[in-house]
Amino acid sequence: xxxxxxxxxxxxxPQGQLLALGDRLFRLIHQTATPLTRSLLSxxxxxxxxxxxxLVPWSILDADTLPDTLWPRARIAREETGLxxxxxxxxxxxxxxxxxxxxxxxxxxFTLQLMRELHGQKLWLKDASPYNVLFDGSRPKFCDHLSIExxxxxxxxxxxxxxxxxxFVNPLLAYRHCETPPHGLFWLHRDGIEADAIYxxxxxxxxxxxxxxxxxxxxxxxxxxxxxVDSPQLYRGLVCNSAxxxxxxxxxxxxxxxxxxxxxxxxxxxxxxxxxxxxxxxxFTDSQLQEKEAIVQCVLDTHRPASVLDVxxxxxxxxxxxxxxxxxxxxxxxxxxxxxxxxxxATEHRQDILPLVVNFARPTPGLGWRNSENTPFLExxxxxxxxxxxxxxxxxxxxxxxxxxxxxxELAERLVQRWCLVEYISPQDKAFRGLCxxxxxSYLTQEYFETQARRRFHIRSRQTLQxxxxxxxxxxxxxxx
Amino acid sequence: MHALTVVLVAGIACSNxxxxxxxxxxxxxxxxxxxxxxxxxxxFKKIKATVVAFFAxxxxxxxESQP
Numbered sequence: 407x408x409x410x411x412x413x414x415x416x417x418x419x420p421q422g423q424l425l426a427l428g429d430r431l432f433r434l435i436h437q438t439a440t441p442l443t444r445s446l447l448s449x450x451x452x453x454x455x456x457x458x459x460x461l462v463p464w465s466i467l468d469a470d471t472l473p474d475t476l477w478p479r480a481r482i483a484r485e486e487t488g489l490x491x492x493x494x495x496x497x498x499x500x501x502x503x504x505x506x507x508x509x510x511x512x513x514x515x516f517t518l519q520l521m522r523e524l525h526g527q528k529l530w531l532k533d534a535s536p537y538n539v540l541f542d543g544s545r546p547k548f549c550d551h552l553s554i555e556x557x558x559x560x561x562x563x564x565x566x567x568x569x570x571x572x573x574f575v576n577p578l579l580a581y582r583h584c585e586t587p588p589h590g591l592f593w594l595h596r597d598g599i600e601a602d603a604i605y606x607x608x609x610x611x612x613x614x615x616x617x618x619x620x621x622x623x624x625x626x627x628x629x630x631x632x633x634x635v636d637s638p639q640l641y642r643g644l645v646c647n648s649a650x651x652x653x654x655x656x657x658x659x660x661x662x663x664x665x666x667x668x669x670x671x672x673x674x675x676x677x678x679x680x681x682x683x684x685x686x687x688x689x690f691t692d693s694q695l696q697e698k699e700a701i702v703q704c705v706l707d708t709h710r711p712a713s714v715l716d717v718x719x720x721x722x723x724x725x726x727x728x729x730x731x732x733x734x735x736x737x738x739x740x741x742x743x744x745x746x747x748x749x750x751x752a753t754e755h756r757q758d759i760l761p762l763v764v765n766f767a768r769p770t771p772g773l774g775w776r777n778s779e780n781t782p783f784l785e786x787x788x789x790x791x792x793x794x795x796x797x798x799x800x801x802x803x804x805x806x807x808x809x810x811x812x813x814x815x816e817l818a819e820r821l822v823q824r825w826c827l828v829e830y831i832s833p834q835d836k837a838f839r840g841l842c843x844x845x846x847x848s849y850l851t852q853e854y855f856e857t858q859a860r861r862r863f864h865i866r867s868r869q870t871l872q873x874x875x876x877x878x879x880x881x882x883x884x885x886x887x
Numbered sequence: 888m889h890a891l892t893v894v895l896v897a898g899i900a901c902s903n904x905x906x907x908x909x910x911x912x913x914x915x916x917x918x919x920x921x922x923x924x925x926x927x928x929x930x931f932k933k934i935k936a937t938v939v940a941f942f943a944x945x946x947x948x949x950x951e952s953q954p
Contacts, residue, residue, distance in 0.1 A: 563922045568911040600910040625913030632912050640915060644922040651929050658925035659918065 414479045417775060422552045427476050432467070433491040434480055439552065440488030446554060447491070451527050455548075460520055462540070462549045464491045496547065498736050498790065501780045502536040502573075502592040504762040504770055506746035507581050507672040510588045512753075513539040514574030514667050516546040521564070522660060525653075530557040534570035535597070543734065543758040544749065562655030563643035570663060572598030578670035579621060580604050583612065587742040589763045596774065601625040617669070672746060694871045698829075699727070701869055701878050702795075705827055706731035711792035715821060717766050718799030722748035722759065725795075729757040733792070740765035766799070767807035787821050794818055794826045797878075801831045804850060805841040811850065812858050819862045819883045826863070826881045830855050835875035852877065 415431075416424040421439035425432050435443050446452055447464060455461045467490040477484055502510060513536050524530050531538075531553045538550040564570075576599050577588035584607045591599055605613065605626040613623045646652040690698065702724055714728040719737035721744050729735050729752070737759055739745050748761035762783075764770055769783040796818060803809045818826045831838050833848050859865055863881035870877040909915075 562926065563918060567918050568915050571914050572911065601914055602910055620917070625917055627913070628916050629910060629913035632916075640912065640919070644919060644926065646926065651926060654929045654932070655922050655925040658928070659922055662921055 417481055419552055423481050425476055425480060427473060429495060431493045431495055434482045434487045435489040436482050437486055437488030444489055455523060460548055462493050462547050464493055464551060467492050496540045496542050498760055499540050500762055503589050504764055505589055506742050506749050506763055507578060507588050508746040508749045511578060511671055513546055518660060518664050520548055525656060528557050529554055531566055534566035536573050541760055543760055544753045559649045560646050560652050561643060562646045562652045564656060564659055572600060575666055576604060582670055583618060589742060602629060694874055697871050702727055705880060709825060713791045714793045715787060715791040716795040719748060720744050722751060724797055725759050726757060729759050735759040737761045738764035738766060767803055767809055789823055791822050792824045794822045796826060796828045798829050800828060801838050801841060805847055815858055815862050828879045828881060830877045830879060832875040
């Protein structure tokens with residue numbers, strides 16, 4: 407974060423606000439919410455969840471010890487603040503606008519798991535937003551401590567069930583039946599989508615499909631009938647006449663939600679055009695791939711990076727090599743299917759890889775109120791990584807996306823502390839020619855690349871893959887630490 | 888009971904949608920119906936548990952009365 411004063415990261419909850427100051431994160435809690443929050447956080451009920459790694463840890467601070475620079479951006483005044491928490495930062499926060507369908511599903515499962523744990527302790531979540539879940543590598547963590555409340559003893563329904571459907575179930579439903587990747591929906595709809603939005607995407611016959619009729623068609627029809635109904639009773643939910651019954655009914659409601667979510671678990675679809683890139687042999691022969699692997703491994707062994715950004719990660723072959731060498735990896739690609747594949751493999755092998763659906767040529771901007779609720783991708787990534795992989799990606803940026811080479815190199819320099827491993831592909835390469843579609847990019851010669859690279863980097867090594875038009879460059883920023 | 892009335896009314900009423908109606912109320916109604924059904928299931932389970940406990944007690948007392 408580049409701010410000198412406090413930066414507000416949340417504003418919608420009147421009970422509290424999250425603020426960043428440099429690398430520190432503070433949560434201000436309004437005095438009206440202080441007694442409950444203090445009793446929850448000081449007691450032992452949430453300790454197990456924190457110890458299991460489900461909740462982001464916290465420490466309670468004295469408000470008087472906070473830096474003065476924090477308060478100008480705070481919505482809760484110093485005299486209204488009853489409690490202050492400090493949280494460790496999750497290494498690389500991400501948002502639903504960047505998640506593969508598999509990650510949204512995992513966040514939904516995690517939310518229900520947490521809700522069940524809380525249910526057993528007479529607590530619940532007052533909302534069910536995917537923005538309350540952060541991924542630490544591939545492990546989800548819950549970050550909104552103010553969402554945890556005492557559960558009304560007789561309440562048999564979950565007040566946040568509607569939000570859970572909007573934010574987790576419906577986007578996955580749209581993905582399953584309409585091929586609409588969830589991350590794109592969250593760009594347009596902060597709080598998920600309603601059933602009627604999916605209804606509008608379906609043809610007449612599809613609306614009668616058994617798995618869509620009760621989830622989409624019937625709710626939409628019911629909703630149309632509701633313009634004559636204005637009853638606050640509806641929002642009270644089902645109030646039971648005994649706590650035992652309420653426990654049973656709420657447990658059943660959670661079971662049904664989980665069953666609906668599980669039916670929508672993303673499964674491998676017809677492979678996208680990039681899914682079989684590595685094994686297709688289109689760009690590399692086996693021996694060239696082995697040669698490339700040896701170069702990457704040599705760089706990893708020599709530099710021992712703590713963190714790597716893999717741009718255009720495809721199915722994560724080189725991300726996994728970096729993770730195996732001990733690096734924390736953020737792997738980005740614009741194809742949600744390949745990102746989902748990286749996610750599945752990383753979780754299966756318990757590797758510290760955070761795969762994100764990010765188009766490097768159009769990275770996630772600041773979103774939300776004043777564009778400040780979600781930090782832009784580049785701001786989160788700036789100087790965050792020891793190393794950067796730009797493998798078989800540069801030609802896509804310069805040709806397909808039309809980004810000037812010096813711009814790409816300037817951005818690469820902004821993101822890394824120590825080195826970039828860049829694969830240069832000459833205009834004679836068949837993949838290069840395929841992307842040109844008749845346009846003239848013959849000026850992107852190796853000499854031109856090296857001239858541009860030297861403006862910002864030391865060229866530490868160059869190795870051309872035998873029998874190919876591809877050269878791997880190890881670049882170190884002129885301003886390297 | 889009020890909630891159930893709303894569910895039934897909404898189930899049969901049908902006319903044009905309005906922008907100020909919560910677009911999630913259709914789903915909310917179905918959730919309520921689900922919870923209501925679970926509430927009925929709860930009573931069946933209670934009755935079943937009572938019957939099972941009754942026969943278990945009877946069996947136990949019969950076992951104890953034998954020499």
